[in-house]
Structures are given as C-alpha cells and as structure tokens.
Amino acid sequence: MSNTQSIAPVPIDQIVKATNILQKSSAPKFGHELLPYFSFKQGFLNLNNGSYGALPKVVTEACNELMAWQEENTDFYYRIGFIPPLIGVREQLAQLVGASDVDELVMVPNASTGLGVVLRNFLWQCGDTIIRCNTTYATVYKTIQYIHDVTPGLEISEFQLLFPTTRQAILDGWQKHITSVKANAPQGQKIVAVIDSVVANPAAAMPWKEMVKICKDVGIWTIIDGAHSVGQEDLHLADCGADFFVSNCHKWLNTKRGAAFLWMPKESQKIMLTTIPTSASYVTPGPDRPETNIVSQFQYNGTIDYTTYLSVHVALQWREWVGGEAAIHQYCNNLAKQGGALLAQTMNTKVMDPNGEFTMAMVNVTLPFPSDFQAQYDASVGTALSNKLLARNMYAVTYYHNSLWWTRVSAQIWNELSDFSILGNALVTICSEIVSEHKNANVPQNCKAVSFSSYLEQPLQGAVALDSNNGIGAPRPVTSTKVTLVGYHTQLASIRP
C-alpha cells in the first residue's frame, strides 16, 4: 500500500491542464466572438460585469482541477500543498499592483471582508472620527455604522458626493471637509477616512490619489475601497500614499468568486493585530511578536477552499492570452463611452459623465422615467427594474441617485455596441410598464411599503413574502422555502434603510 510520495511543492501549472488550450490557439477578437469562452446561459445579455465578474470557461475548468487536487490528499494540501502556490499568487498580484514586497499583500474572500478586517483592527476610542461618503459601499457603510454604535464617543463624518459633478469640485469639497473635520477633532485622537477608488453607484473613477494626499497632509489614515480597481485600471500602490488598499479579483480580474487582496505596507501592518477569525499563529502584541506575524496569520485562519485565491494564477494567464491589460482596458473604456452615448440616445436621456472624467469600463445613464415619477425614492421601482431585466434575459444595474433613476452599464470584452441599443430599447419598454403598473396600483404617497404586481418593498435584505393579495400589507421577513423572491441589491444604491 505505501509507496513513497513526494511532499515537494507542486506548481499550479503542473496541476492545471485546462490552460494548455491557451498555448494551442490564438484569442479571438474582442466582442461577441468571446461569448463562447464564457458560461452565460444562451442569449443572456450580460451588461453587468461590475457586480460579480464572470469566470471564463478555461478558468472554471482549471478551478475544478484545483478542487480535485484538494481531494486527492487533503492533508498534504492543507499542511504543505497550498502554501507555495498561494505565495506565488501573492507575488504575482504584488507585481501587478506595484507593491514593493510580497509581504505587503494578503488574500481575503472579498472587499467587504478585507475592509472589515482593517476597520476592526483599529483600536477605536472616544473622540475618534471615521469619515465615509454617502456613496460608500453598503457593507463598509454599515461596518462604520456598527463601529460607531458600539464605541461611545466615536464620531462619523459623512462627506456628501452627488453626481453629476467634476473632479475639481470633488477635490475642493474634500479639502474643505477634511479641514473642517481636522479642526473639530479632539487633539490626539485618530481620524480614519474610507475612500472609494471607484464608486459603485454611480460608477465613478475617483481622484482618490489626490484625496489621499489631502488626508496624509494632515495626518489622517486612508483606507481605500478599491473593489472595482484591479483589472479595470493600472495600479501603482507603492507610490499611492494610502495606508490600506483592498480590491476584488473576481470583479475585473477574471478569478473565481470570492477572491480579493488586501495591501498593507509595512507601516500599516503595525495596526493589524489579528485576522478575523484570529489565526492560531496570533502572537500577543509585545517584544515576542514578530513583525510579520499578521502576514503569517493571513495564511491560515480556518479551513477554506483556497481555489478562489489560486485561480488568480490562471486568470492572469487568461488575460495575457486575450490581449493583455492595456488592450483590455482600451477596448472596455472606449466601448463604455460609445455605449453610454448610444444608450442615452436610444432612451432619449443623458449620460451622467459626458466628458468622461469619471468613466472607465462602467457608464451611467438616466432612465426614461417622467421627472415627477422620480421625485421620490420608491424601493419597489428598484425591485421591478431588476426583475423585469432578468425576465428579459439581460442585466445592468439600476439605482436611485440625486433624485433620478439611473442605469450603470459595464463594458466587457464580450460586449459590443449593439448590446447597448438592445438594453436601451428594453429599458424604454420596462420603464413605461413600471409607470403604468405603479399608477394602477394606487399606492398611497406616504406608504413605506408599496407593492404592485409581484414587487414588494422590504427594508431588510433576505427572503420576502409574496403578498398574495397584492395589497399593502407590511412586509415581513419570511424564512419558509415557499417564497417568491424579489431582487434586493438594487435597493442599496444611495439609500440607507
């Protein structure tokens, strides 16, 4: 039974055979020719890469091979096997994002987790201030809320970001805001600012490096929510001046969900006491604690499937094969601009950012609703938009911002201009359906729970009951499996329950 096994490390390229195909063929052109390389169900029009990314078939197969490897000798995998490939992935990412050392970069399941672990490592005290924006992503927004709720005397200072605007206006406003926060903050207490490199809703590439500098000049910590950055823009983190940077690899870098990285330069590691959950290798702060302890902790802190992290290796091979970072960015950015213009024309509405100073691979366009219809936020409209798009076998994000309904459209390498006109025509129909349905439902103005057809507002995320009377019963959380669900993510944009 026993034969000598090698316990030597195994490089990913030896384990994964699925990528061999990349050697044998050349990539097609950007556009619909790439659709067969992805797994979208027949005819699904995917104009929303931004939320969850998309896994190329080749990477899916590679992941299946990586998971099979995990089952061959699971003890080898968890005690020895995963470590060199994981370090290799961290090195590749460190190179890609311009970190100065592999030990500045660790893996986390997603940006929400990465930002959460940074925010929870600060030792918060009475008099501290956390700066967020109204557009801060919901899980981060609420993490800050929670910290405030459990730390007496901690202040939240919220910067209002309303689009349309200009980079200059944002920087002027930010400078004023920072100056004012600094002036009012108690001496000796820390101020921590959470800044998006790319806001989610609306999609907007921010002048984040300038915003970081404004903070650093007055001694304010900067944590960058870069969820949308890696794979959508070039990064040079060593020069950026930020204290922390987190980005999802499964959004624009083609890895398996969920994989993200946390960049923390050596100075920042001093505040990083623990992973969450705390690793078995945690050492109490003090003279016995090695400087690199936090890096060791991130390597293992509970049994997970490392396949998502290891898939970075394969994703990078895929991206090289399809044309490389520069070519990808160029195609997507151009298509976003052209597509946005075409979409606005089709719907007879406007692009949020016609000058393109905030636009990379995502573009925002107003929806064709009457202006009085949009005057007040109605969550069920968000739900209806989401469901009606899915019912038409397509998707783009919709959200409410600055008293208007918008769509955020992602341009990816499988998209072409015609996709935008199909979306535009669909949205014209969908919006007018919603306006009539809403009218016919006779919903009282001040009712928080509005429902029409199969759409219910629900202040909590989760399963909701289908109101069988289509009446105006108060929404209640239901956990039975006999529910008809409604989409819920579109409720998050710009509105805090």
Add this chain to the structure above:
Amino acid sequence: MSSQKFIEPVALDQLLKKPHQFFQNRAAPKFGHEFLPYYSFNKGFLNLNNGSFGALPIVITEACNELTAWQEDNTDYYYRIGFIPPLIGVREQIARFVGATDVDEIVMAANTSTGMGLVLRNFLWQSGDIIIRFNTTYGTVYKTIQYIHDTNPDVEISQYELLFPTTREAILEGWQRHIHNVKRNAPKGSKIVAVVDSIVANPGASMPWKEMVRICKDAGVWAVVDGAHSVGQEPLDLAASGADFFVSSAHKWLNAKRGCAFIWFSKRSREIMLTTIPTSASYVSPGPDRPETNIISQFQYNGTIDYTPYLSVHYALQWREWIGGESAIHKYCNNLAREGGRRLAKIMDTQVMDPDGEFTLAMVNVVLPFPKDFSSSYDAAVASALTNKLLAQNMFAVTFYHRELWWTRVSAQIWNELSDFEILGNAFVSICGQIVIEHQNANIPPDSKAKSFHSYLDHPFRGAVACDPNDGLDCPRPVTATTVVPVGYHTHLASIRP
C-alpha cells in the same frame, strides 16, 4: 429574447438531476474498502484522518461543479434571487437534523473558527468580564480569546486544565469546582462566557458537554459550544441542550464541501448578535427600529462568496441517507475506532488513551512508540517530521503532543477497515525509529528552540518556513519566496501555545 412574468426560484433537486439519478439507480456498497472508489483519494492514499478536513464523495464533487456552473449561467439572477430559497432550504434541513426549534436558529458560516469568532466578537466586552477556555481549546478559538483579552483592558481569561487520560466523572467534578471558583471571584454584574468543546480536537475526545453546559447555566454563565466535530459524528438535539450557542463544521463529518459550518443560537442568544462580520448592508443599528430577525437577514448576504459549500449540504444529506443513514454510519465508525485503536496499540506495543471508550466516538488516540526520555520535552521538529514522514508514505493520521507523550489521533470512516490500522501501526514503528536516530545524529543542544535536522525546522509561527540547506541550527526565519519547502505545521498546535 424570452419574456416571463415571474422570476421563479429553483429547487436544487430540479436544478441538478444527476445526483438524484445516481442515488435512485444503484445500491450502496458495504462499509469498508468497497467505498474507496466513491471518493477521490490518490491511488493508495491511506486516509485515517477524516477529522481534520473531511472528505468529499465524488458524486457530491460533481454536484458542486454543477452548482458552480449554475452560478455562472446568470450570476445576477443567482446573487439577487437564485441562491436564497435553496439556502433557506439547507438551513431548514440542518435545523431539523440538529434539533433546532426553528430555521431561524440556524445560520451558515465558512467554518467553525469563523462561527466561533463571530459569536465571541459580538459580545460587548467590559472590564471585569471573564472568558473561560481550556488548554485544549482549538487554536483559532484559543487565540481569538487571547486577542479579546489583549485588546480589552481587564477582561480576564480563566483557563481550565484538561489532561488525558481522565474520566468523565473527574472532568465534571473539576468543572463544577472551576465554575464555582470563577463565579465566586467574579466582579458583580460582570458576564462570564465559557467556551466548551463538544469534542476536543487533540486528543480526539467526546466531552460530557451537555452536563458541562448545565453546570454553566445553573451558575448564570454563558455557554458557547465549539461543536466542530459533532454534526455527522453524533446525534444532536440542540434545543434540549441548554447551550447558548453551538457551532459545527459540516465539511468534517457531514460530507459537505469545504468550508461549510453552521451556527445555532437560541432566540435569547440572538439578542447579543448585533452584526455579521463583515457587517451586512442590511445591518440596522440597535434600537426600536431594528427588527428582531435582523441578524438572520444579515447572515444571508454580507459580501460576495461562493454559496456552493453551503448548498452542498443538501446533497450531503442525500448521500448519507443512501449509504445507510446516520445510525448505521455512527455504529460502523465507532466500532471500528475502538477495535482499530486496540489493534494499533498492539502493533506499536503502546496504549490506547481511552480503553473504556467513554470519550471515543469515531476518533481514537494511541501513544506513539517513542522511548520515554525522548518524549519528555516537546520538540516541534518531531511533529513536523511525523507529519512529513507519514505523507511521504502516502498515508495520514494526526499526531500531537499531550502530557509528555506523543500520540496519534486516528479517524475511523466508512471507507476504512481494520487492516488500515495495522498498516498505520507498522508505519509508525519504523517512522518513530527513524526520527529517534535522526534526532540523535543531529546533535541538537537540549535548550535550543530552533531545532532542525534534515528538512525539518521548528518554527514558532505558522506560515512558510525556510528549508535550511545546511541542516544547521540557524534561527528560523519567515520566508515568502516561492522556493520553499514548507513543513507541516498543524501538528504543532495540539496542547502547545507559542
């Protein structure tokens, strides 16, 4: 372009036809080696360590691949609608399986470490509070408690020493005394939270945890149970247990995909659960506007993950029914653990830790054949050597140091037979003999913390370690280059705290 009026949820059994066909069209083999073709182990790999990471049957692996493919069909549908009913269905199945009174007492977590960490981090710790842990508390939980102590001035840790061999009676008497003392010395109004293992990891020992919980509750002490090894290894009736929280890994003994665990909390315990980690978008600040079930909503989505491991529970339960059902599985594994342990001890000429079997379910602990003087002080390099040499012989069982002896913890699973224990025993005899000789030849000073011989290095923290090319006695250093030969490190954890 299709146009439907409603977006229907999809039941898992409708989504994946293959597992259903698999189970309908064939009868299960007998327990033992006949099961090996249903798993993915390397040819000839002798798996005597289900306990650490579990093992995924091939049919469930295939189901999981289909579930992941479903996620890619229409990812927006999946994350906005699709995953929710199946996830609730899985929670309902687990709730029934473990004796919860309501589906809303069960939420999913990535693994037990995460679940335990979530619970412990939700308590609002104050000066004077006390956390009770054991020397045997699992590494991540032990250190979570350490961290809470380190960052909360005047939160005390009270550690209960658990040393095997012992008896259930002795444990309960000692526990009663310990709780009594802690309670008596605790500041008025402070809270005391005890973390109790249902089954200790190293040694593998099934504890009288329900009695221990009752002792806690009688004294007004919170009882957080680390049940990592419980679900699928023993029947559970959590509503009756009296515990405040119970966390268990479904990927260990329940055949779910890694990483999948559940947290059970009674309705009363739910009140202290403010937030998921990371905090969900649906978090509502405590106060009159916050619904009672807010934490349940939060657990549903709090960052993008692959829900496949959670959904795999659905198929894991079908698999277990097909192979014979819970009682048959438990009976086979428990009997084999006992017989196997005895056989192992005989071959190695050592002893079983728990000859009466009062702590033994599907895992058994046996002393390793080292000379007595060799074992008298802990040497992490020995742990690494044991791990590596077992893997090099295409087999694995956990080894650990406890009470000045080296032990092995062996898991008995439905693919194992008695002969597996014999093979392991013979391997250990030669492995231990090798280690003693190598150790001698390395001429290591007795007081050196960094011991190395051949490719084994002691390293005080987990992570990549450098292979010392000179086989010398340089201080270990953390290295992150890809050209490393890591050494096993989990076996360092048992009973030793760096």
